[in-house]
Amino acid sequence: xxxxVCVSHVPDTATKVKVGADQKTIDPSGVTYIVNPYDEFAIxxxxxxxxxxxxxxxxxxxxxxxxxxKETIRKALAMGVDKGILxxxxxxxxxxxxxxxxxxxxxxxxxxxxxxxxxxVDYDNSAVPQLTAELLEFSCVTxxxxxxxxxxxxxxxxxxxxxxEVVETELPVIIGAQKGLNEPRYASLKGIMASKKKIxxxxxxxxxxxxxxxxxMKKPPEKQPGRILGTDKSAVPELVRLLREEAKVx
Amino acid sequence: xxxxxxxxxxxxxxxxxxxxxxxxSTAVKLAGELNLEGEAVVIGADIENxxxxxxxxxxxxxxxxxxxxxxxxxxxxxxIICNYARETGAAYIVIAGTSLGKDLAPHISGRxxxxxxxxxxxxxxxxxxxxxxxxxxxxxxxIEVKLNSEVKxxxxxxxxxKAEVIDENxxxxxxxxxxxxxxxxxxxxxxxxxxxxxxxxxxxxxxxxGRGLKAPENFHLVEELADVLGAAVGASRAVVDAxxxxxxxxxxxxxxxxxxxxxxxxxxxxxxxxxxxMSSSKYIVAINKDKDAPIFNVADYGIAGDIFEVLxxxxxxxxxxxx
Numbered sequence: 001x002x003x004x005v006c007v008s009h010v011p012d013t014a015t016k017v018k019v020g021a022d023q024k025t026i027d028p029s030g031v032t033y034i035v036n037p038y039d040e041f042a043i044x045x046x047x048x049x050x051x052x053x054x055x056x057x058x059x060x061x062x063x064x065x066x067x068x069x070k071e072t073i074r075k076a077l078a079m080g081v082d083k084g085i086l087x088x089x090x091x092x093x094x095x096x097x098x099x100x101x102x103x104x105x106x107x108x109x110x111x112x113x114x115x116x117x118x119x120x121v122d123y124d125n126s127a128v129p130q131l132t133a134e135l136l137e138f139s140c141v142t143x144x145x146x147x148x149x150x151x152x153x154x155x156x157x158x159x160x161x162x163x164x165e166v167v168e169t170e171l172p173v174i175i176g177a178q179k180g181l182n183e184p185r186y187a188s189l190k191g192i193m194a195s196k197k198k199i200x201x202x203x204x205x206x207x208x209x210x211x212x213x214x215x216x217m218k219k220p221p222e223k224q225p226g227r228i229l230g231t232d233k234s235a236v237p238e239l240v241r242l243l244r245e246e247a248k249v250x
Numbered sequence: 251x252x253x254x255x256x257x258x259x260x261x262x263x264x265x266x267x268x269x270x271x272x273x274x275s276t277a278v279k280l281a282g283e284l285n286l287e288g289e290a291v292v293i294g295a296d297i298e299n300x301x302x303x304x305x306x307x308x309x310x311x312x313x314x315x316x317x318x319x320x321x322x323x324x325x326x327x328x329x330i331i332c333n334y335a336r337e338t339g340a341a342y343i344v345i346a347g348t349s350l351g352k353d354l355a356p357h358i359s360g361r362x363x364x365x366x367x368x369x370x371x372x373x374x375x376x377x378x379x380x381x382x383x384x385x386x387x388x389x390x391x392x393i394e395v396k397l398n399s400e401v402k403x404x405x406x407x408x409x410x411x412k413a414e415v416i417d418e419n420x421x422x423x424x425x426x427x428x429x430x431x432x433x434x435x436x437x438x439x440x441x442x443x444x445x446x447x448x449x450x451x452x453x454x455x456x457x458x459x460g461r462g463l464k465a466p467e468n469f470h471l472v473e474e475l476a477d478v479l480g481a482a483v484g485a486s487r488a489v490v491d492a493x494x495x496x497x498x499x500x501x502x503x504x505x506x507x508x509x510x511x512x513x514x515x516x517x518x519x520x521x522x523x524x525x526x527x528m529s530s531s532k533y534i535v536a537i538n539k540d541k542d543a544p545i546f547n548v549a550d551y552g553i554a555g556d557i558f559e560v561l562x563x564x565x566x567x568x569x570x571x572x573x
Contacts, residue, residue, distance in 0.1 A: 013503045013523045017390035037504050121503055123386050125368045127356035134360025139436045142353050160349035161452050163443040169436035180497040211365025211399040217391050223529055226550035233563035235553045240567045242551055247533045249512040
């Protein structure tokens with residue numbers, strides 16, 4: 001089974017975001033970048049599927065972006081992914097153009113099982129798995145918390161409001177991983193050493209037009225700190241009064 | 251000439267969801283501003299309350315009907331909507347960003363080669379084109395963004411856009427089209443409901459607990475308060491990662507981003523990832539022993555006290571006023 005996992009390189013979730021001088025993107029100075037948290041579940045699931053299918057199964061990590069993304073690809077390699085592909089484009093941020101680049105690569109390499117995080121925690125558009133699948137005419141299930149593949153048949157559970165949907169479909173498929181799908185493994189020292197010998201192939205990302213045009217970026221309005229009403233339960237009646245009479249929410 | 255704006259309505263258990271009316275209202279408003287014609291589309295078996303959508307100002311609703319489509323099918327829904335959008339010459343497609351909407355919209359985008367903006371929190375058409383505002387980095391920043399594609403897909407964050415009744419007695423034109431052979435390559439075969447619990451993504455009030463509760467067995471204090479308020483139970487990442495609570499309850503950057511009218515944070519210190527996910531709530535109450543906890547910087551009302559004492563007292567007080 002030829003398995004791919006798409007990974008993105010994003011600011012650490014602890015980052016305090018500052019708007020950059022262009023007023024359209026964040027100021028990258030002082031920002032630590034990490035593997036997109038949802039992609040860790042995607043990587044783990046890809047590795048589990050490789051173990052399940054055995055034989056000459058292989059997992060390739062693909063990332064769209066700049067040289068800096070190699071750090072994230074390298075982490076995937078250290079977890080056990082076999083090789084990496086960097087599709088280079090410094091300025092690609094819109095979901096459609098990223099999906100185009102991924103779809104072109106997935107098609108040319110003949111992958112039939114593809115994992116992504118359900119969303120990247122930078123632009124939070126949560127569209128790339130579905131869009132890429134559509135461009136390839138693959139099936140797709142997103143927000144997946146449980147997965148089983150038997151022959152050609154794919155059964156997945158996806159998180160929805162108030163429960164889970166059981167979804168059936170067929171290969172080839174793109175799976176958008178949600179937290180809870182598995183427990184991502186840590187890279188072992190041996191894995192980290194081995195990853196240094198693994199190959200990251202670099203090529204230009206397939207060209208594509210960008211549909212989304214960012215006009216400006218700003219910080220959300222700061223919330224004014226409110227009132228501390230007290231330090232014990234004697235403040236409770238006043239709290240309830242304010243919620244009823246001032247906020248009118250209960 | 252593309253002059254239509256299509257609102258996609260979601261039904262669950264054969265009933266239109268509240269978020270569907272938010273999509274209708276938004277489509278009607280945009281249609282007015284952009285001089286387009288608004289229409290609505292719904293897919294499913296028999297649906298009880300289709301005509302209710304008419305109250306929000308839509309005059310034509312097309313119901314694509316098949317008994318196998320009462321549950322969601324990505325492949326069937328995508329095909330039906332894309333075919334209809336092509337036939338009618340849709341310039342805009344508006345849909346609520348529920349689990350279904352968030353899954354479906356990018357499929358439509360890929361099939362129609364159309365740009366798609368997810369999680370929009372406001373739309374401005376005053377310049378003659380739609381400029382959307384949407385949060386990025388889990389709400390730590392906002393972008394204003396527009397689409398340059400021929401067809402444009404706008405996905406609305408639920409609970410943010412108003413559903414405004416225009417005519418209580420409207421009787422819209424409902425066209426039913428039977429779908430004979432839906433494309434069921436990808437389909438929902440079963441729904442596992444989580445025992446009648448309200449979901450944080452849909453709740454108007456959320457009571458969340460964090461590490462201040464000290465142990466998973468103390469979470470009943472949060473559940474009891476949620477119960478009397480008719481609220482959903484939320485959780486911080488710390489307690490989800492510790493295995494105390496299910497991930498579906500997690501609020502914050504790797505959980506859900508929520509904007510309820512009231513958010514009660516109990517024993518949550520307010521890590522930046524958590525604040526990003528909830529600080530757009532209308533009113534925030536924080537109860538935490540540490541008066542310097544960052545959660546108090548976003549709270550409207552706070553009690554800097556022991557949750558083990560304050561929570562039961564608050565539950566009792568609310569019980570009193572509700573009875």
